[in-house]
Amino acid sequence: MAGNPADQGRDFDRSPENLKAILRKTFRLKEFRDNQLEAINATFEEKYVFVVGDNGAGKSLCYQLPACLSAGVTVVISPLISLIQDQIQKLTELGIEARTLSGDKGCSDADSIYQQLSEEDPIIKLLYVTPEKVRMSDPLIEALQSLRVRGLLARFVIDEAQCISQWGDNFRPDYGTLNELQQDFPGVPIIAVSGPIAPHIQEDILKRLQMTKPQVFTMSFNPTNLKYAVKTRTLDRGTDCITWIKEHYPHDSGIVYCWRQDDCDNMADSLNKAGLLACSYHAGKTGEYRESVQNRWKENKCQVICATIAFGMGIHKPDVRYVIHSVLPKSMERYQRETGRAGRDGNVSHCILFYNYKDYEDLRYVISRVSCSI
Known part of the structure; x- marks a missing residue:
């Protein structure tokens, strides 16, 4: 150079x-x-x-x-x-x-x-x-x-x-x-x-x-405070997430990752109806709205972010007690990055993956559609 x-x-x-x-x-x-x-x-x-x-x-x-x-x-x-x-x-x-x-x-x-x-x-x-x-x-x-x-x-x-x-x-x-x-x-x-x-x-x-x-x-950064678990998901994603959050962290900050924008909106609606203060975050929202949600979450005015990958990968919030994937992530590298958002204060935090066989079928369908378009 x-x-x-x-x-x-x-x-x-x-x-x-x-x-x-x-x-x-x-x-x-x-x-x-x-x-x-x-x-x-x-x-x-x-x-x-x-x-x-x-x-x-x-x-x-x-x-x-x-x-x-x-x-x-x-x-x-x-x-x-x-x-x-x-x-x-x-x-x-x-x-x-x-x-x-x-x-x-x-x-x-x-x-x-x-x-x-x-x-x-x-x-x-x-x-x-x-x-x-x-x-x-x-x-x-x-x-x-x-x-x-x-x-x-x-x-x-x-x-x-x-x-x-x-x-x-x-x-x-x-x-x-x-x-x-x-x-x-x-x-x-x-x-x-x-x-x-x-x-x-x-x-x-x-x-x-x-x-x-x-x-x-x-x-490398291998936090020993993160506890990973894979759980069978029912057909109702919202119910699974609500039940787990209320049982373990009813008042703490967390993230629920979803695939699609509509899934984020529906998940946030379900959590709010259950008494959990949740906000939806995805690329379909305006920049002003996303900034407001991000600030509210960081200030603990919003308990749960329901997000797609549009939610910044490196945002620093030390007290995220859980990261839930409501569906199967699309790669191990992405899963590692997203779960790494939890427990940055060193305290015990949980990374929960809800899995259903339909996730595999959906991913296979997406892959087949992409392959056909190449």
């Missing part, structure tokens, strides 16, 4: 001692986890970096800490608005300047951000955008090119990189074009971050992003 001019004229102390001091003072963490410091150092060396790890393993720190010690702006490309909002809220609480140019930003908010990006020394350290925004917004592309020319585009981060391969081009087509960043912004380092993936998917992601000779860092 060509050298990135982002750090020219700026002298940052990147010694292990100072990195650890920032870890404690800014991020309020005591120690680096396995491979975090190594990934951070590789990012500073402007190499291609690929970080793979479970939920809660500390992948985000591998680019958030370098952003604090780099001249200019780190641009994070993320697929889910809910995940972006959660990250920005957390960074703001830590005193780190983070902004987003998501699609629901008003003109005045966007103009303010663009003005800050044009400054000689932008105060924004992390700018979160969707893949569609970074590929289709002329004002954003112009702002990023200006940052690059001025040596203030520190790096690109491709978050949730498993979406590039695992979910296919139909999920978010613009994810498949992110390899063009290297041609459009030559010399700017790239770090990709992914949840747990199989080796062949990792190879596919690196190939699609055209990341040659990357340094790959794997982070």
Whole structure:
């Protein structure tokens, strides 16, 4: 890779001692986890970096800490608005300047951000955008090119990189074009971050992003406080979930995953009728509604989120006592990521999978339909 001019004229102390001091003072963490410091150092060396790890393993720190010690702006490309909002809220609480140019930003908010990006020394350290925004917004592309020319585009981060391969081009087509960043912004380092993936998917992601000779860092996080169980489901999904929640966690926070948007709405209705304060969350809701639901859940004003995969994969809420899958998940990797949302405070939490043979028949039907369309 060509050298990135982002750090020219700026002298940052990147010694292990100072990195650890920032870890404690800014991020309020005591120690680096396995491979975090190594990934951070590789990012500073402007190499291609690929970080793979479970939920809660500390992948985000591998680019958030370098952003604090780099001249200019780190641009994070993320697929889910809910995940972006959660990250920005957390960074703001830590005193780190983070902004987003998501699609629901008003003109005045966007103009303010663009003005800050044009400054000689932008105060924004992390700018979160969707893949569609970074590929289709002329004002954003112009702002990023200006940052690059001025040596203030520190790096690109491709978050949730498993979406590039695992979910296919139909999920978010613009994810498949992110390899063009290297041609459009030559010399700017790239770090990709992914949840747990199989080796062949990792190879596919690196190939699609055209990341040659990357340094790959794997982070494991095996919480012993999570208790897994598979239970036979009756034909009434709502009744099973209600019975289990009321028996084990009638007043605690949890998540119920569903396949379809209608399933989320119906599940939330059933839970509410049973006296459990539940909200539905899926891509069919407006951005304003989803943000409101997310905030209510984090503030414990909503007990249960009934969600599809549209609910951000990395949202941090420490006291999630249970994650229920009302139907069979579509992959083990997805199941691992979604159940990893429970028990981040270290206390005992449960991951319940309700299974019925009809789930298998439904999945087989979906696979057959996809195969016929290829």
